[in-house]
Amino acid sequence: MGAGRFVAAVSTALLVARLLLEATPQQPAPAPPPAPLPMPMPAILKAYPAVTADRLLHPRDDEWLMIRRTYDGWGYSPLDQITPANVARLRPLWVFATGAVNGHEAPPLVNGGVMFVSTPGNQVIAVEVKTGRLLWRYRRPLPEDAVVMHPTTRGVALYGDKVYLPANEGVLVALDARTGKEVWTTNVGENQHGYYMTLAPLVAEGVVMIGASGGEFGIRGFVAAFDAETGKQVWKTYTVPAPGEPGSDTWPKGDQWKTGGAPVWVTGNYDPETRLAYWGTGNGGPWMGDQRPGDNLYTASTVALDVKTGQIRGHFQYHPNDSWDWDEVSPPILVDYQRDGRTVKGLINVARNGYLWFLQRSGGPISFVQGMPYVKQTVFRGLDPKTGRPDVDPDKKPATGKKAENICPSHWGGKNWPPISYSPKTRMIYIPANENLCDWLTGIEVDYEPGERYMGAQSGLSLAAGADHVGEVQAWHVDTGRRVWTHNYATSINWGGMLVTAGGLVFSGGTNDRKLHAFDAATGKLLWEFPTNSGILAPPSSFTIDGTQYIAIQSGWGIDSRLVQGRLNALTGGAYPEVPEGGAIWVFAVQ
Amino acid sequence: MLKRAGGLVLAWLTPLDASAQGDQSARPARGDVLVRVGDATATPLTPADVTGTAVVMAWPATPAGVVRSGSRLNRLVLVRLDPASLAERSRPHAAEGVMAYSAVCTHTGCEVGAFLADEQVLYCDCHESKFDPRDQGRVIGGPAPRNLPALPLTLVDGRLTVAGAFTARPGFEQG
Numbered sequence: 001m002g003a004g005r006f007v008a009a010v011s012t013a014l015l016v017a018r019l020l021l022e023a024t025p026q027q028p029a030p031a032p033p034p035a036p037l038p039m040p041m042p043a044i045l046k047a048y049p050a051v052t053a054d055r056l057l058h059p060r061d062d063e064w065l066m067i068r069r070t071y072d073g074w075g076y077s078p079l080d081q082i083t084p085a086n087v088a089r090l091r092p093l094w095v096f097a098t099g100a101v102n103g104h105e106a107p108p109l110v111n112g113g114v115m116f117v118s119t120p121g122n123q124v125i126a127v128e129v130k131t132g133r134l135l136w137r138y139r140r141p142l143p144e145d146a147v148v149m150h151p152t153t154r155g156v157a158l159y160g161d162k163v164y165l166p167a168n169e170g171v172l173v174a175l176d177a178r179t180g181k182e183v184w185t186t187n188v189g190e191n192q193h194g195y196y197m198t199l200a201p202l203v204a205e206g207v208v209m210i211g212a213s214g215g216e217f218g219i220r221g222f223v224a225a226f227d228a229e230t231g232k233q234v235w236k237t238y239t240v241p242a243p244g245e246p247g248s249d250t251w252p253k254g255d256q257w258k259t260g261g262a263p264v265w266v267t268g269n270y271d272p273e274t275r276l277a278y279w280g281t282g283n284g285g286p287w288m289g290d291q292r293p294g295d296n297l298y299t300a301s302t303v304a305l306d307v308k309t310g311q312i313r314g315h316f317q318y319h320p321n322d323s324w325d326w327d328e329v330s331p332p333i334l335v336d337y338q339r340d341g342r343t344v345k346g347l348i349n350v351a352r353n354g355y356l357w358f359l360q361r362s363g364g365p366i367s368f369v370q371g372m373p374y375v376k377q378t379v380f381r382g383l384d385p386k387t388g389r390p391d392v393d394p395d396k397k398p399a400t401g402k403k404a405e406n407i408c409p410s411h412w413g414g415k416n417w418p419p420i421s422y423s424p425k426t427r428m429i430y431i432p433a434n435e436n437l438c439d440w441l442t443g444i445e446v447d448y449e450p451g452e453r454y455m456g457a458q459s460g461l462s463l464a465a466g467a468d469h470v471g472e473v474q475a476w477h478v479d480t481g482r483r484v485w486t487h488n489y490a491t492s493i494n495w496g497g498m499l500v501t502a503g504g505l506v507f508s509g510g511t512n513d514r515k516l517h518a519f520d521a522a523t524g525k526l527l528w529e530f531p532t533n534s535g536i537l538a539p540p541s542s543f544t545i546d547g548t549q550y551i552a553i554q555s556g557w558g559i560d561s562r563l564v565q566g567r568l569n570a571l572t573g574g575a576y577p578e579v580p581e582g583g584a585i586w587v588f589a590v591q
Numbered sequence: 592m593l594k595r596a597g598g599l600v601l602a603w604l605t606p607l608d609a610s611a612q613g614d615q616s617a618r619p620a621r622g623d624v625l626v627r628v629g630d631a632t633a634t635p636l637t638p639a640d641v642t643g644t645a646v647v648m649a650w651p652a653t654p655a656g657v658v659r660s661g662s663r664l665n666r667l668v669l670v671r672l673d674p675a676s677l678a679e680r681s682r683p684h685a686a687e688g689v690m691a692y693s694a695v696c697t698h699t700g701c702e703v704g705a706f707l708a709d710e711q712v713l714y715c716d717c718h719e720s721k722f723d724p725r726d727q728g729r730v731i732g733g734p735a736p737r738n739l740p741a742l743p744l745t746l747v748d749g750r751l752t753v754a755g756a757f758t759a760r761p762g763f764e765q766g
Contacts (some may be wrong), residue, residue: 102699121765144762145664149717151699192663447629451663452702453717562734563718581734 062544072334073269075421077542080503081549094132098583104556106155118153136180155200166197186231211264218259218454235310247297256292261285266329282327286456288443289321290399313364325411338479352413375414400443410439421498431474436467485524495561497539509536556583615661619651623753638687666694678726686744693761700763
C-alpha cells in the first residue's frame with residue numbers, strides 16, 4: 001500500500017466513524033463487572049491528623065507516635081492516671097488476634113485515635129483504639145525464597161499521612177495511613193544476599209532512616225536514609241568502611257570488610273540539638289574474630305550519624321574484634337546525668353556484652369565516662385579507665401578451632417534487643433536482663449556463599465554454677481551509677497521491652513508465663529500481673545483516648561525467646577516448657 | 592543392581608547461555624543429576640559420595656549440565672541411611688539408602704545443614720527444628736510447621752538421579 005492511499009483510507013475511516021457517531025444514538029456500553037462497593041472511609045480516618053516534624057519533636061503527653069515515644073529513646077509516658085494505688089484495677093478493654101504467629105516485637109503506635117501495629121508476615125493493622133474495630137489491614141506476602149532468619153518486625157514509623165514498614169525482604173514500604181494502600185516501595189538491600197529488615201524506621205528531618213539485619217549471612221551493614229515523600233535514597237552509610245575510608249585500618253588487608261557484618265537491626269535515637277542520630281551495630285562476620293584480625297570498626301559499636309549527610313561523626317566500640325556474637329544494636333538513650341558534681345550530656349547503653357555504659361555525647365565524638373557489669377561477665381578483666389576499652393581474658397575468646405567455655409553472658413547477651421526505659425521522675429533506667437546465662441563457642445572454618453549462613457561457629461548454652469534464676473528487671477539510678485532494685489523471675493527468662501510512666505509504674509512482659517507485669521518504679525514491688533494469650537516480647541505503649549489513660553501491648557512469643565526457652569528446657573530437665581504462640585493486641589485501662 | 596559408570600569421569604562443564612537461565616531457577620525434574628554445592632567441576636554425585644555421618648549439600652543439575660543454583664529453593668541436603676531403617680513410604684525415594692531433602696527449613700527458611708548421627712535427624716540450627724530423614728522428613732522437634740519435602744532419587748548409571756518432583760512445595764510458611 002502506498003503512503004498516499006494509506007492516508008486516504010484512514011481519513012475515510014475517520015470520517016465514517018464521525019458520521020456514525022453523529023448520526024446514531026449512542027448504545028450503552030456493556031456493563032462492566034460490578035465493582036466491589038467502595039467502603040466509605042470511616043470518619044476517624046478522614047480526620048486522621050498529619051504527623052508533623054514538630055509533633056515528633058514535641059509530642060503531647062497523651063501521645064505515642066514513635067516506638068520509644070520520643071527521640072531520646074526513653075520509653076517514658078508522662079501520663080500519671082494509672083498509679084501504684086489503682087493499678088490493681090487495670091483490666092483489658094479489648095483483645096485483637098493478629099492472625100500471625102512467631103515473635104511479635106512491635107509496640108502499638110497511636111495517632112488521632114488510630115492504632116498501628118506491625119506483625120510478622122509483613123503485616124500492618126490499623127485499629128480504632130476506642131472500639132478495637134479493624135480499620136484496615138495491609139499484608140505483603142514474602143517471596144517464597146526469602147532469606148529471613150528472624151521473621152519479625154519491631155514496628156512502623158508515622159510521618160505526614162504515611163506509615164512506613166520495612167518489609168522483611170529488604171523493601172521499604174510507604175502506606176497511606178488512611179487506606180493502608182502502598183504509596184511507594186523502595187528496594188533497600190539484596191535479600192538473596194542475606195539482607196533483611198526487622199526494625200522500625202527512624203524519621204527525622206524529612207528522611208526515613210533504616211538499616212538491615214544479616215549478621216549471620218556475611219552482609220556489610222549500613223544505615224540508609226530515604227526521602228519521606230518520594231522514597232528516593234538520600235544517603236547510605238556502611239557500618240564497615242571500605243579500604244581507604246576512616247576505620248579501614250582496623251580491618252585486615254583482604255576482602256573481609258565485604259562480609260564484615262555490623263548489621264543494624266534496632267532503631268536509632270536522635271538528638272535534635274546536634275542533628276545526630278545514634279545507631280547501634282551488631283556482630284562481625286563471620287562470628288570468629290581471628291578470621292578478621294583487627295578491631296573491626298564499626299562492629300559492636302554506637303555510631304553517630306549526621307542526619308543530613310549520613311557522615312559518621314563519632315563512634316564508640318563496646319568491644320573490639322567481636323568473637324562472641326554480642327550485637328550492640330540497641331542504641332544508647334540520651335540522658336543528661338550527674339557525675340562528680342557536674343552534668344554530663346550523656347548516652348547510656350545497656351550492652352549485650354553484659355556491661356552498662358555511661359558515655360558522653362557531643363556534636364561529634366563520643367567519650368567514655370564509666371562502665372560496669374550488670375550481669376555476670378567472665379570475659380572482660382576490666383576496662384581501660386580512660387577509653388573504656390575492655391581487657392579481654394584470652395581464655396574466654398573463642399577462635400577458629402579453639403573452644404572457649406563459661407562465656408558469660410551468652411551470645412544472647414545480658415540484655416538482647418528489648419529496649420530499656422528511663423523515667424526523669426525516678427531518674428532510674430529499667431533493664432530487662434538475663435543473669436546466669438552463659439555459653440561455649442567454637443570457631444569453625446566457613447566459606448562465604450551469598451545468602452547462606454556465614455557464622456563459622458558452634459555454640460551451646462549453659463547456666464552459671466549456682467544459678468537460681470535467669471530473668472530480671474533491674475533499676476539503676478543514672479546519677480549514682482548504682483543499682484537500686486532487682487526483681488528476679490524464678491523460672492523465666494526476661495525478653496520484654498520496658499515502659500515506665502510518670503504515674504510511677506514500670507510495665508513489661510518478657511516472661512514465659514505470658515504475663516504483663518506492673519512494678520512500682522521506685523521500689524520494684526510487683527503490683528499487678530495479667531496472663532495474655534502468649535508470651536510478650538514487645539514494649540508496651542501508653543496514651544489517652546477521651547481523657548483516659550490506656551496501656552497497649554502486643555503479645556506473641558517466638559524467634560530467639562523460643563529458642564532460649566527450648567535450650568533451658570533441655571538444660572533443666574523440663575522446667576521451661578513450650579510457650580503458646582500466636583499474636584494479639586491487648587488494650588488495658590483502670591476500671 | 593548398581594550399574595557403575597566404570598571409571599567414567601564426566602568432564603561435564605557446559606558454558607551457560609541465556610536460555611539456560613530458566614533451567615537454573617526451575618525446580619528439579621526427573622532425570623536431573625546432583626552436584627555438590629561449591630563444586631566448580633559440577634561432577635555428578637554417586638551414593639559413595641554420601642557417607643553415613645555427615646550431610647552433603649547439593650544442587651540438582653540438568654542432564655545438559657545446567658546447575659539449578661538460581662533459586663535457593665532448589666538447595667538439597669543429602670543424607671545416607673541404613674536402607675532397612677527407612678519407613679515404608681520413604682523406601683521408593685531412596686537410592687542405596689541416600690535420601691534427598693529440601694535444605695530450606697519449613698519454619699523460616701534457614702538451611703537444614705546438619706545431620707545429628709546419634710539421633711538420626713536432620714537439624715536446622717537457626718531455631719532447632721528436627722526432621723526424620725528416614726520418614727519423609729517428618730517434623731519431630733522444634734517450630735517447623737510441616738515436613739521437609741523429599742526429592743525422590745534413583746540410580747542411573749551409578750549416579751544419584753532425580754526420579755520425580757519434590758513431595759511438597761519447598762520453602763517456609765508465611766508468618
